[in-house]
Amino acid sequence: MSRHFRALTLLLLLAACGGGYDSAPRNLNDACSILRQRPTYERAFKATQRKWGVPINVQMAFIYQESKFKSDARTPYKYVLGVLPMGRQSSAYGYAQALDATWKQYQKETRSRSAKRNNIRDASDFIGWYMTETRNRNGISLTNARHQYLAYHEGHTGYSRGTWRRKSWLVRVSQEVENRSQMYRAQLRNCRKL
Numbered sequence: 001m002s003r004h005f006r007a008l009t010l011l012l013l014l015a016a017c018g019g020g021y022d023s024a025p026r027n028l029n030d031a032c033s034i035l036r037q038r039p040t041y042e043r044a045f046k047a048t049q050r051k052w053g054v055p056i057n058v059q060m061a062f063i064y065q066e067s068k069f070k071s072d073a074r075t076p077y078k079y080v081l082g083v084l085p086m087g088r089q090s091s092a093y094g095y096a097q098a099l100d101a102t103w104k105q106y107q108k109e110t111r112s113r114s115a116k117r118n119n120i121r122d123a124s125d126f127i128g129w130y131m132t133e134t135r136n137r138n139g140i141s142l143t144n145a146r147h148q149y150l151a152y153h154e155g156h157t158g159y160s161r162g163t164w165r166r167k168s169w170l171v172r173v174s175q176e177v178e179n180r181s182q183m184y185r186a187q188l189r190n191c192r193k194l
Contacts, residue, residue: 023070024068025038025041028064028068030187031057031060032190040121041120043121044120044123044124045060045124047124051128052128052132053142054128054131055142055181056184057184058143059127059128060181060184061177061181062145062152063096063123063124066096067096070095071120072094094119094123095118095124102130103115106126106129106130127152131152134152134156144178145174145181145182146174146175147159149173149174150164153170153174
């Protein structure tokens, strides 16, 4: 085997292992900048929009709120006596901060057993799947980032029971998600064609 062929093979193997992003993009307040820095995000968001009908700006606002575009985001640790770590606050992980049980349900229902929460395409598809289920169960439009986020946070049953109404902090956060969604929407109209 020639030296060039071995070098090319090694380079291809290394490239195949990569593809993920260890850090968040810069300037998270600019949707166009995010997509220029991370072309794989744009492809993932477009695929989800085609498959589930969830607008790109809504997907981006959810991911911003849940993980600030960090692929390996986790909830903080809980501490005993303020010092001893006692595990994470929940099993939420990845771009979409999907819980273990909900992620397993997604994998089963979509037949995506190999889907990973730290993969932007899978996380984006998860958001599309979850929001479509929210629309079907609770009648919330896919463009209504505020109420979709409330249902995302509280779960379908919690949303329909109105548990979010007693959480002023969550109502505030859901409005921030809506505002960011609208901001991203305006920005996406003015950057290169999507």
